[in-house]
Amino acid sequence: MGKLYDELSKDIEIKHSMYACMDCGTCTALCAAAEFYDYSPREVMDIVQSRDDEKIKELISSNKIWYCGQCLSCKQRCPRGNNPGGVILALRRLSEKTGLFAESEKGRQQLIAKRLFGDNMLKRGYTLLATNPIPSHFPELGEDWEYYHEHIKEMREWWGVPMDLENSPGCHRMVPEKDMEELRAIYKATGAVDLMNKVEEGMAKKLGGKEEVEKFWQSYQDNVDSRLYKIKEKK
Amino acid sequence: MRREGKARVWEKHQKAIPSADEPGGNKWGFVRSCLLQAVAPFTEGIIHKVMTGKGNKGLGMDIRESAGHTSCGAIGFHGDVTMLETQMVVAARNFSMAHYDLGVDNFFCTCVTSFGNYCEIIELWEHEPELLEYTKKTLEETTGRKFWIPKVSGGRPSVVHASDVIYANIKKLAKKAEFSLDGVKATDHLGCHYSKIFPDESVGGGEFPRLLAGMIEAYGGELVDYPERRHCCGMGFRQCAIPENRGYTAACVYKKMKSLKKTDPDCKLMITNCPGCGVFLDAEQGTIAQVMGEKFDVHVMNYAQLAGLMLGYDPFKDCGFNVKYVPIEPLLDKIGMEYDKSKTQKERRRPFGP
Ligand code: SF4
Ligand code: SF4
Numbered sequence: 001m002g003k004l005y006d007e008l009s010k011d012i013e014i015k016h017s018m019y020a021c022m023d024c025g026t027c028t029a030l031c032a033a034a035e036f037y038d039y040s041p042r043e044v045m046d047i048v049q050s051r052d053d054e055k056i057k058e059l060i061s062s063n064k065i066w067y068c069g070q071c072l073s074c075k076q077r078c079p080r081g082n083n084p085g086g087v088i089l090a091l092r093r094l095s096e097k098t099g100l101f102a103e104s105e106k107g108r109q110q111l112i113a114k115r116l117f118g119d120n121m122l123k124r125g126y127t128l129l130a131t132n133p134i135p136s137h138f139p140e141l142g143e144d145w146e147y148y149h150e151h152i153k154e155m156r157e158w159w160g161v162p163m164d165l166e167n168s169p170g171c172h173r174m175v176p177e178k179d180m181e182e183l184r185a186i187y188k189a190t191g192a193v194d195l196m197n198k199v200e201e202g203m204a205k206k207l208g209g210k211e212e213v214e215k216f217w218q219s220y221q222d223n224v225d226s227r228l229y230k231i232k233e234k235k
Numbered sequence: 236m237r238r239e240g241k242a243r244v245w246e247k248h249q250k251a252i253p254s255a256d257e258p259g260g261n262k263w264g265f266v267r268s269c270l271l272q273a274v275a276p277f278t279e280g281i282i283h284k285v286m287t288g289k290g291n292k293g294l295g296m297d298i299r300e301s302a303g304h305t306s307c308g309a310i311g312f313h314g315d316v317t318m319l320e321t322q323m324v325v326a327a328r329n330f331s332m333a334h335y336d337l338g339v340d341n342f343f344c345t346c347v348t349s350f351g352n353y354c355e356i357i358e359l360w361e362h363e364p365e366l367l368e369y370t371k372k373t374l375e376e377t378t379g380r381k382f383w384i385p386k387v388s389g390g391r392p393s394v395v396h397a398s399d400v401i402y403a404n405i406k407k408l409a410k411k412a413e414f415s416l417d418g419v420k421a422t423d424h425l426g427c428h429y430s431k432i433f434p435d436e437s438v439g440g441g442e443f444p445r446l447l448a449g450m451i452e453a454y455g456g457e458l459v460d461y462p463e464r465r466h467c468c469g470m471g472f473r474q475c476a477i478p479e480n481r482g483y484t485a486a487c488v489y490k491k492m493k494s495l496k497k498t499d500p501d502c503k504l505m506i507t508n509c510p511g512c513g514v515f516l517d518a519e520q521g522t523i524a525q526v527m528g529e530k531f532d533v534h535v536m537n538y539a540q541l542a543g544l545m546l547g548y549d550p551f552k553d554c555g556f557n558v559k560y561v562p563i564e565p566l567l568d569k570i571g572m573e574y575d576k577s578k579t580q581k582e583r584r585r586p587f588g589p
Contacts, residue, residue: 012319012359012366032467036486069471069483070313072351076431076441092315109477110315116476117308118316125305126269127314133274137478140521141514144558144584151587158586159555160280161272169300171279172272179303182328185377190321192311199316225479 002053004060008094014048017075017086021045027074027084039067041074041084048087060095066106096198102206109226111217114199118192125175125183130156130163137224208232248440251389252403255294259341262297263400264333268346269306270510275537277555278510282345282397282539284553285546291411292546294404299339301332307344309352313472319359323370326356327382331374334383342385343395347509350396351428354436357392360384393436396429398508398538402438402446409453413547414570416456420502422495423447423458424516424535426509427467447506450538454545459502463494469519470511481519485526488519492531504566505535513537521560534566535559550574557584 008014027041028034034041044064047055059065068088075083092101101107117127135146148155156163156172163172175183187193203213212232219229253260263286271278286296308325311317333342344350360367371382384392401408425437425444434441438449444465448458469487474480495502507513517535524530536544536554543554550556550572556563567574575583 016359032469032471032487033483035490036483066473069467069469069474069487071427071467071471072432073427073465073467076434089313089315089319093318096315106480109473109480112477113311113314113473114316117311117314120269121306121308121311121317126272127306127308127310128269128273130273130276138518140518140525140560141558142518142521142560147585148558154587155557156276158552159277160284160553161276163272163276167302169302171267171276173302175305176303179305182303182378182380183305183325186324186328186373187317187321189373189377190318190324192317192321195318196316226477227479 002051002056004053004056004094004098005048005051007097008048008056008090011090011093013086014090017083017090018045018048019080019082021049021082022080024079026077026079027082030073030077032071032073033067033069037067039064041068041088044087044091045082045084048091056091057100060091060098061100061103061107063104063106065091065095066104066109093195096195096202099198099202099205101199102202105227108203108206108216110199111203111213112220112226114196115217118196122184122187122193125180126172130172206231208234245443248443248445250395250399250436250438252395252399252438253341253387254403255296255407260403261295262299262339263341263343264299264301264337264339265342265397266300266304266307266329266333266344266349268344268349268510270310270346270348274514275510275555277557278513278537278539279345281543281548281554284548285408285539285542286400288546291413292548294407299333299337301336304329304332307346307349307352309346309348310472312352313348314476315473319356320369320373322352323356323359323366324373324377326353327370327374328378328380330385331380331383333385335381340385341387343387343397343400345397345510347396347426347429348511350394350436351432353394354433357384357394358433361392388436396508398429398446399438401538401542402449405450405453408542408545409455412454412545414545414572416451416454416504416545416570419456419504419566419569420459420499421451421456421504421506422461422464422502423451424464424468424491424505424507424512426507426512429508447508447538450541451506454541456504459495459499461495461498461502463491466491466494468509468512468516470509470515475511475515481522484515485519485522488516489523489527491516492520492523492533495533496531503533505533506541507535507537517560532561532565534561534563544570544572547572551583552586
């Protein structure tokens, strides 16, 4: 048993997701991610169960933990009552806390997740905003989606779901500032703000400073593909 | 005897949801979905219309939300920017506001991922008294609010999803319906976070999913089963949200659509209850057509849009079929619903000029 395993086992999600895995592979057989990627929840469970810190370190530095789609189909079918998707959640948090997420291409995408879901939540009280799924990021939604975005306010009023109303119920309303303060206090007290900071810090360390992180972000914004940013080799 | 046994087994898979005629079933507190408001905002509109509409236009219910409630944040949880502790206190805050500020005892959410997350949290509170204490204490310290736990299903700590509320009233809705699915083949796609994380919290349990199937049949449709019916739509949080990962989403949709087409090529309607499924099962058909050159033309709509159509609400202004990849008109023709044929397909979708 090592330090990483000890840290991992403190996560509530692990306590409720990891009983004794019998390596049957049921989870891998039905896993959407296993079909699409070189990924196997059974293998993940096997590594965590081994309690081998070297193997855990390798796992949380790799793309693998980021392949899971969090459908939790595995939880429903595991004959031992395990929840591999829950174990993944704990592994991902450990990867973020140790900065190892920044070692893999899929891990570095956490900067995008943090600036999208996390920052949105702290700014507006929603993980996703009406202005996020812009046509350049969702070309498959087609021309009608472009039209909707060009007329976003009017279209929403026309559908009966006006946006950004103040001091009012409704979809995509402005959450009053005093409520936002409560939400931010919760995010701070429960460790979410720390976790998000770890993502920014881990990226700065890997890419060589905050400025590089902004370049990574800008490159993603401009190209809609985070892979086009090239990490400078350390001299 | 055999029948009795079957009835007993079936009973185990039922879920108690107060209907509008039962005590408390006419007054609900609810919370919004950030995924819906971002990718399918019209859904929030049609849910509201069907639940509150008077006479034959809806269930005439009193549904309330507080201006200060927030997203549950579960997209950020499954997108790895929050802790489970965060989720617990944010959930407790939303519950507390519903009960103490709005004066309601019943509570539903419009997002399936909120539903799964709330179920997980309630289970943890039930099993780990120290987490319950932690939540109460942190809620008080950060917001000054008092803790309240909803007990919506059968008097035990629980919440329900908006689609559960519709299902509980489905016979009534079907009676009010102006249109039917008579002669229409349809299948269902339940959100994974509705039916797989806590299968016992879904109508029909994990093995006999009835929620959407029951709606299809209540409106007179013919239910189609197919091998990949329970496969995930591939929304996948970071998988759909970050465009370079979206091949994952498209691959899942492709797998499902191929399986449906092979089983029954005449089944062109899929009913959903999760915000993500409703968007991606439709939109990725566009990607597949481009990349693989294969067309499926399966209409994907959620339970509220379906109820809206059946009650005779306008398919565009009320149900929001303006922004679907698969054009809705062939289905409208099938169910005999009129629409303005003097306009082009584009014009019908663009109320504010070209
Ligand atoms: S289904 Fe359960 S027991 Fe089987 S390999 Fe997966 S986690 Fe282990
Ligand atoms: S939650 Fe993750 S590991 Fe489990 S079946 Fe879904 S994609 Fe696979």
